[in-house]
Amino acid sequence: MDDQHNETIKQAPLLEARNLTKVYEDGVKALDNLQLKVHPGEIFAMLGGNGAGKTTTINIFLDFIQPTSGNAFINGVDVNKDPLEAKKNVAFVSENVQLYPNFTAIQNVDFFVRLGGKSNYKRNDYEAALLRVGLQREAFDKKLKDFSKGMRQKCGIAIAILKDAPAILLDEPTSGLDPKAGKEFTRLVGELRDEGKAILMSTHDIFRAKEIADHVGILNAGVLVAQKTYNELKGVNLENLYVEYMAGYMEEATGSLINSLAE
Numbered sequence: 001m002d003d004q005h006n007e008t009i010k011q012a013p014l015l016e017a018r019n020l021t022k023v024y025e026d027g028v029k030a031l032d033n034l035q036l037k038v039h040p041g042e043i044f045a046m047l048g049g050n051g052a053g054k055t056t057t058i059n060i061f062l063d064f065i066q067p068t069s070g071n072a073f074i075n076g077v078d079v080n081k082d083p084l085e086a087k088k089n090v091a092f093v094s095e096n097v098q099l100y101p102n103f104t105a106i107q108n109v110d111f112f113v114r115l116g117g118k119s120n121y122k123r124n125d126y127e128a129a130l131l132r133v134g135l136q137r138e139a140f141d142k143k144l145k146d147f148s149k150g151m152r153q154k155c156g157i158a159i160a161i162l163k164d165a166p167a168i169l170l171d172e173p174t175s176g177l178d179p180k181a182g183k184e185f186t187r188l189v190g191e192l193r194d195e196g197k198a199i200l201m202s203t204h205d206i207f208r209a210k211e212i213a214d215h216v217g218i219l220n221a222g223v224l225v226a227q228k229t230y231n232e233l234k235g236v237n238l239e240n241l242y243v244e245y246m247a248g249y250m251e252e253a254t255g256s257l258i259n260s261l262a263e
């Protein structure tokens, strides 16, 4: 057999950051040469403290902001060059799902799914999606202003599911959820991965990240200081690793600061 046939064909990444750097107008370097890839059927969890650059990364993929240098690709399309085409392939759920408080759950889903370009769904489809994410039937026709954060989050993920995009971006989707809602949400994200979606999520939740993610990246001051696979993390205390990387990076940064001051 020749080599060519021996080679397993690796699918192209659905999400890719290539040398992404972002310096905000005020000079803050939020991202420094970030590289990451998320393939179909993979969850990539970005861990990092406040200000690490997680939201900046996601906002660049969504073309909400432009990188200073480098490129973000969704399904091979540079989001900065062809944002409309790129965005067809991605669904997004933010920490604080922005929906209309005076619309019911069904009305919100209908509105945002149509906005996302899907107009062939019926009420039955909306109900099925809301049931799948665990919203109780009694809430379907209630206004969102009376919903808990977890219930709003469920509507957001239902909208993302109905968009049926191959890539999903989640910015701290479980922060502020109670443990039960967080657990349900994580289970759902795992199901979507198993259906072949490529999922990039930011999170503070080290334990859930380890449990569910295929790749965990630790972001510190815009630098991806570590990247581990699920297998590499087996038997590893990720919390300790996280703290070590943060401390190590701080030492290095302080060391180079002291050196530069001494020069």
Ligand SMILES: Nc1ncnc2c1ncn2[C@@H]1O[C@H](COP(=O)(O)OP(=O)(O)O)[C@@H](O)[C@H]1O
Residues within 6 Å of the ligand: 024, 025, 026, 028, 029, 030, 048, 049, 050, 051, 052, 053, 054, 055, 056, 057
């Ligand atoms: N619009 C902005 N203008 C200036 N600086 C910003 C802006 N957005 C974020 N930053 C800064 O960029 C860094 C990364 O922020 P962010 O991406 O929101 O981090 P995270 O989501 O990991 O908490 C922080 O230092 C933050 O203060």
Ligand SMILES: [Mg+2]
Residues within 6 Å of the ligand: 054, 055, 056
């Ligand atoms: Mg953030």
